[in-house]
Amino acid sequence: MSANSRLTVAAHALTWIGLYQRRGHEVATSEQIATSVNTNPVVIRRLLAELRKAGLADSQRGAGAGWMLVRDLETITLLDVYQAIDPGPIFALHRATPNPECVVGNGIGPAMTAVYDEVEAALRGELAKTTLEDVLRDVLKAA
Amino acid sequence: MSANSRLTVAAHALTWIGLYQRRGHEVATSEQIATSVNTNPVVIRRLLAELRKAGLADSQRGAGAGWMLVRDLETITLLDVYQAIDPGPIFALHRATPNPECVVGNGIGPAMTAVYDEVEAALRGELAKTTLEDVLRDVLKAA
């Protein structure tokens, strides 16, 4: 699939801001975060803008401004981040509507949708088990 | 949409072949299956070729030939189909290696990989719960 790194980068950015703030800084710039992620600052700003809409981060403008967390790392799960970046469904149905005059073509959509709903629920359940605090703990343990 | 309809189409094709065979036919052509799926026969042949590699389907060549199931619908789970079409990972890490001199950049990869492994395991567990026989039953119930 189009392997998606958006959740990875979003978690990276939030964790970075959290650690930076714990070390006494008020805000983090997209430039600093981009250096850690090894990408372009605009990519970070675009992603953080989505996280801001979800109430996870906030930004200030002007000189000496930047990004900060709205909620503490302990209260943010990977599911919160996942939903904030609004990923599409994992699986899709047919591009073109299958033949409705065929028994299989007519009934396969609802049948697969039921399964896919269960799969996505399981996926969300797993993501909800991990907070960014957990992620930060793992990160620091690796050092 | 990055969302992938390959699993849907693969399950559709196998279910169609299974039902067709139960109605007394030896083989199903990619043309027939494509009509039900509402796509091009080549798309079906490409997908079924992958399922053949996984031992789920087989084909004959020549006039009056086509596709058949190797295993019964009851013994094929959606996980079997999912693995046969070899989808990439659901989530990807960073495209470019993050800054290894940054604590977060250095440790975030393994931390996220551990979570992603759990998520994929949960996803596979859900797909393993449903067989193509279950799918066919749902399909016929909808009619």
Next chain:
DNA sequence: TGTCGTTGTAACGATTAGTGTTACGACCAG
């Protein structure tokens, strides 16, 4: 043996999502 229906597969273009980059306006602390 020839024909014809079917699979096998390469090749190409279209579409889509994500990513990286440049550019420039908006904003604000000092």
Next chain:
DNA sequence: CTGGTCGTAACACTAATCGTTACAACGACA
């Protein structure tokens, strides 16, 4: 004012999927 930072549009590039055309390979059957 000035300079640093965000906000966002615009565009090119990559990669995966999908649809389509084309043609070779194969084999049942007359």
